[in-house]
Amino acid sequence: MSVLVGYNTRLVVQGMSGSQGAFHSRQMVEYGTNVVAGVTPGKGGAKVEGLEKIPMFDTVDEAVQKAGANTSVIYVPPPFAADSIIEAAAAGIQLVIAITEGIPARDMIKVKYVLERDYPHVRLVGPNCPGVITPGQCKVGIMPGYIHKPGGV
Template sequence: MSIFVDETTKVIYQGLTGSQGRFYGLRNRDYGTQVVAGTNPKKAGTDVEGIPIYASVAEAKEATGATASCVFIPAPGVKGAVMEAAEAGLELVVVITEGVPAQDEAWFFNKVRRDHPGTRILGPNCPGVISPGKANIGITAGEIAKEGGPVGIVSRSGTLTYQALYELKLADIGVTTCVGIGGDPVPGTSFIDCLEAFEADPETKAVMMIGEIGGSAEEEAAEFIKAEMSKPVAAYVAGVTAPPGKKMGHAGAIVSGGKGTAAAKIEALEDAGVRVGQNPTEAGAHMVDIVASL
């Protein structure tokens, strides 16, 4: 099985008529994802290489039966795009856009959780989600992922997500689903959300988790792993040498007030029984060992 998306998932691209939305929407379709519609109120009635464009998400959903959307709207319009998708009743909204204002993220995260509990937001500022061989929503290159299992991946870092997928592929290890939750301060989907889903998925036998400095998400995940996870976990935490007070890449990757350091996160994960690599390749080697022992 897979979590969140599979071969039956029908996806609307909000921003399909833009250059990036078109590029990745067509790549996702070529991968085998059911990209069934795009939205643009100014271009309704047209199409992008056979994919129909509708004026709104609600119209696109009614016409196609889609359950998910992928957002390639520029940052100032993301709040409206997310709410449009949630109000249309979509189950999953994958927000690729980076640079979304933190106050917007916090606002629509809480608004959707309160008023549209059936909608899951992934991102913003994330590579998306791929269930190899079934569906790819976002910007991850499908070629670097081996389908099957038994490993599930959840990551805050896009680039390290790709490295984890490819290193496992080189070791001939398949992945059930790889979820990039994004590195912004208010991610719509957390490590714990994904760990819980992987724990419940019978085909996922082990989990690889990639964290980074900033916030407390990794420590909270460690508590969940210790209390709730029966499946082995390997991890890597980026930013061991990051100086306090300096943002490192992602908006949420900052050590502040002595909190959010890589050392504290590694200690919490190791205390929960997680095998933590000192670099991404070592984390991959840990997962190879775990899979060999399953």
């Protein structure tokens, strides 16, 4: 399996202003992940406590255009997660990691169909997953970073 995230990952956090998104964004930044933007519709320009240096945008397209994001992590509530995944793909994101659990099955069927039809280059990890990590380089998700160390298995 190829390495999905690493030093070249430029992460946008969809739902960064929510409690889970903010908490895990701080954890990812602390680990060394290059979080370049947050997205919450209607909160463009807002600041999140502990993440004041990270710009907030209204759309993923803005995050791609202005911050150069190439990977997205989804921390939005289940009713909005499918649209968030499709929005990321439409904006040119290559890797989408959906942490959200409880996304309706019908919504994910739609996502699978749209990704296969319109965005076959996009890789989706999840939903309802802990994320992806390359130890010592980049952590995207909810797993504790201290339990992952670089080196042989």
